Amino acid sequence: MKYHPDIELLLKYTSGKLEPSLALAVGLHHKHCKICQERVAELEIVGGETLESMPTVADNEDQIVLKDFDKLLGAIDQIQPVATISEYEDLAVAESDFDIVDKLVKQDFDDMEWRRVSPKIWKSTIAMNDADFEVELLKFAANAKIPQHTHEGDEYTVVLQGDFSDSQGHYKAGSFIVQDENDEHSPVAGENGCICLAITNAPLKFTGTLGPILNWFSH
Amino acid sequence: MQQERQQATNLVYWPVSSPKRQSVNMTNLQTADPQAQCWKQHMLAVASSQDRAAFQSLYLHFAPKVKSFYLNQGMARQAEELTHEVFIKIWQKAASYNSEKANVSTWIFTIVRNLRIDYLRRRRLDEVSQDETHDVGEDGELDLGVDLSRKKKQVQQVFTYLNEEQRNVLQKVYFEDKSHQIAAAELDMTPGVVKSRIRSALKVLRSHLGGEDK
Numbered sequence: 001m002k003y004h005p006d007i008e009l010l011l012k013y014t015s016g017k018l019e020p021s022l023a024l025a026v027g028l029h030h031k032h033c034k035i036c037q038e039r040v041a042e043l044e045i046v047g048g049e050t051l052e053s054m055p056t057v058a059d060n061e062d063q064i065v066l067k068d069f070d071k072l073l074g075a076i077d078q079i080q081p082v083a084t085i086s087e088y089e090d091l092a093v094a095e096s097d098f099d100i101v102d103k104l105v106k107q108d109f110d111d112m113e114w115r116r117v118s119p120k121i122w123k124s125t126i127a128m129n130d131a132d133f134e135v136e137l138l139k140f141a142a143n144a145k146i147p148q149h150t151h152e153g154d155e156y157t158v159v160l161q162g163d164f165s166d167s168q169g170h171y172k173a174g175s176f177i178v179q180d181e182n183d184e185h186s187p188v189a190g191e192n193g194c195i196c197l198a199i200t201n202a203p204l205k206f207t208g209t210l211g212p213i214l215n216w217f218s219h
Numbered sequence: 220m221q222q223e224r225q226q227a228t229n230l231v232y233w234p235v236s237s238p239k240r241q242s243v244n245m246t247n248l249q250t251a252d253p254q255a256q257c258w259k260q261h262m263l264a265v266a267s268s269q270d271r272a273a274f275q276s277l278y279l280h281f282a283p284k285v286k287s288f289y290l291n292q293g294m295a296r297q298a299e300e301l302t303h304e305v306f307i308k309i310w311q312k313a314a315s316y317n318s319e320k321a322n323v324s325t326w327i328f329t330i331v332r333n334l335r336i337d338y339l340r341r342r343r344l345d346e347v348s349q350d351e352t353h354d355v356g357e358d359g360e361l362d363l364g365v366d367l368s369r370k371k372k373q374v375q376q377v378f379t380y381l382n383e384e385q386r387n388v389l390q391k392v393y394f395e396d397k398s399h400q401i402a403a404a405e406l407d408m409t410p411g412v413v414k415s416r417i418r419s420a421l422k423v424l425r426s427h428l429g430g431e432d433k
Contacts, residue, residue: 006425007425008421011421014332015332015393016333016335016336017396020343041320041321044325044328044329045322046394047325047329047332048321048322048325048326049390050288050328050394051285051324051327051328052284053390054285054288054291055283055284056283056284061283065279068303069275071303072303072306075303075307076307076310079307080311081269082311082312083312085312089312092329092332092333092336093336094339094340094341095333095337096341096344097340129343129344131343
């Protein structure tokens with residue numbers, strides 16, 4: 001895989017600082033990408049070091065800690081000794097979002113509600129309840145040309161199925177791409193079509209001749 | 220005082236390490252630390268025989284640190300409850316701990332981080348479209364818990380190609396969730412210097428870990 005989140009984005013992800021939608025996007029890539037799995041593992045060591053560097057308990061508080069420990073033992077006697085481990089455990093994504101991660105990883109797209117925005121493009125909104133970002137799946141038919149557009153703000157894309165290309169490169173499943181308002185591009189889907197997760201903090205703006213119509217459709 | 224504080228920070232915050240970076244073999248480097256090795260044994264005892272004495276030792280060492288970690292991140296009110304949850308998870312998931320892959324502190328960090336993510340996510344969902352920036356601003360109260368004199372660390376591998384200032388700044392800003400201003404005050408720098416250290420640190424990391432495509 002060629003396209004990865006930048007190291008700063010990975011740092012924010014690894015330290016748990018990303019908004020839910022972005023964590024979902026980086027998490028999907030993390031799940032796919034061996035290289036980023038290694039990078040995240042390295043950055044997590046820094047997290048472990050940070051934890052170790054925290055002050056330990058003062059001598060006179062030992063008793064309080066022991067009391068808390070007794071309470072803990074009381075609690076573990078009441079629960080299952082072994083928890084089921086999710087396959088998404090390693091991702092820095094909220095557990096409550098594992099279901100959507102699972103759907104996307106397993107490419108379980110059939111029961112999504114697709115809206116047609118042009119003859120060869122469909123959209124499906126994913127409700128992440130993330131006030132800062134809009135999360136959508138975009139589905140392109142085989143060889144579909146996506147009208148030239150720019151982005152107000154940033155757009156984060158993770159290719160989930162199929163592939164697409166633009167003048168910058170060729171993006172296969174798992175690729176993570178970030179574009180900002182300066183990137184004007186007109187991607188073309190591969191011969192098997194393409195499904196992407198697209199996260200925007202502002203809607204796309206189509207700039208080609210069909211632009212006004214598509215802009216109207218896409219809202 | 221100023222002098223002293225600077226020294227304390229410089230001396231012990233991050234491990235001093237050889238500027239020459241050898242191959243990044245995390246396993247070897249991680250096992251080199253005898254204390255880390257000892258925690259691994261404890262974890263394995265919890266995993267294999269639900270050893271409560273080993274669990275207690277882990278608790279006495281890590282629970283106060285986990286709590287401070289949450290306090291540091293603006294979660295004064297939730298720190299205790301979350302620390303409790305962290306150790307429940309440690310107990311339940313002990314069998315999935317892989318001592319070849321990570322130190323115990325690293326593994327616990329991921330649990331601490333994910334419970335924080337879960338908590339913030341729940342709160343976000345509760346507050347649907349309310350103003351969400353509240354709790355994060357508890358900064359002042361949390362910083363009281365931070366001890367400037369940090370324990371000296373073992374040689375640490377990942378960021379050996381960063382200088383100490385760069386590492387300090389990254390740790391404070393990304394992992395301790397400090398604002399540039401607070402990080403600056405704690406490191407005796409101006410916020411401008413903090414920003415430029417972050418930039419240079421990210422640049423070094425990019426060139427070594429490869430943030431962009433080749």
